[in-house]
Amino acid sequence: MSSTSSRPRTRKAPAERAAEIIAAATAIAREQGLSALTLRAVAERAGVASGLVAHYQPSMDDLVARVYADLVDEEVGDVERVVGAVADPAARLGALIDTLMDGEREELTVVWVEGWAMARRNDALARAVRAQMERWQTLVESIIEDGCRTGAFSTSEPGEVAWELIGMIDGLNAQSLARGTDTTRFAARTARAAEALVGARPGSVPVST
Amino acid sequence: MSSTSSRPRTRKAPAERAAEIIAAATAIAREQGLSALTLRAVAERAGVASGLVAHYQPSMDDLVARVYADLVDEEVGDVERVVGAVADPAARLGALIDTLMDGEREELTVVWVEGWAMARRNDALARAVRAQMERWQTLVESIIEDGCRTGAFSTSEPGEVAWELIGMIDGLNAQSLARGTDTTRFAARTARAAEALVGARPGSVPVST
């Protein structure tokens, strides 16, 4: 019989290997959702024995939380960049709605719907979910505050309105995911609703679709 | 040693036993979510051997879908009753928002967040989710159409606006669940957004909080 086909070992610096494992896990989560993150699936994707994944991660719960945080981090960064390129507050709010509802984010909608569901049984994930929600809220709140400063918007509670906008948009994306429909067709109407919430003149928040 | 403490058997009519099993499963789902629905957990709750649950259900996937449908069915019925007791369309829309955001529905928010997540791996559940979404949409659409008829509202796409309202409200409930905050504080603002969407006079949709 042939010799036992043991995997050829490649020894790497711990930091490098740890990064590879996180990267493999992140790729799986993006393609198949957080619930596809198993010790063995991550190991295979990283080209590594299952024990090594466990060696670099305190637990799978922690890995899931970490991957969730990384993915949302990246998304918030993307949106911050898009939105930051627009000067006018009303246009910026429109760009936010456009970007979050452009239909290119289904993968991430899967991640957060699963994340919210799994958070009930994974404390680390629950903390990550709450932390990332606050990042979103801060971003949206600052847009609203800018608008209030220029007079384009008018609300006494920008923070609360920010929470409301985020909740609305998330819900619409989740619904589109569940129904298998396109989320872009909600964008224009969502802009109208947003105007009412931030106290902007009707029609002043532009969306591309 | 004592005799093997075999469970005392109680023989019941199949329809009755099947109903008990569904009831046990529904109770678990309400208290702990859909993901707590395991063959053994349902059996224990129903006071029955695990094999009997399998005997009355084609598969656990089907049971989960059935329970989801039953729970949402009941909720839609409740809301229909509350909303049906109000004559004026604007007041009726306000009653809808009030009821769906009264903070008494956390259990059901858990069920549908989990449902949407699990639907990706359970076809029967995915069908149930879509079917129940359409029940909601029909209910909301009829309210909007009534308002258009009386002139209280004005929109050319009541069906689309209905989808949008449902998505918004679901998203806000889910967010409140994830953040551990109260959803009632969104009700008034949601009414303002709803007015913009259905084309009602600002302030014409009343909410109690």
Added chain:
DNA sequence: TCCGTAATTGATCTAGCGATCAATAGGAAA
């Protein structure tokens, strides 16, 4: 060139899942 540290392997453990089925026994019909 050799040695020793520690990165890496993969078998193995426990736990839980859905599903299956031969054996058992309750209770209505005769």
Added chain:
DNA sequence: TTTCCTATTGATCGCTAGATCAATTACGGA
């Protein structure tokens, strides 16, 4: 009372999960 149908039991199978750890071996430093 006895009989027989079938509702019911619970052990069991096959599978997958996360976690653990003794054994192995790659590779930098001496």
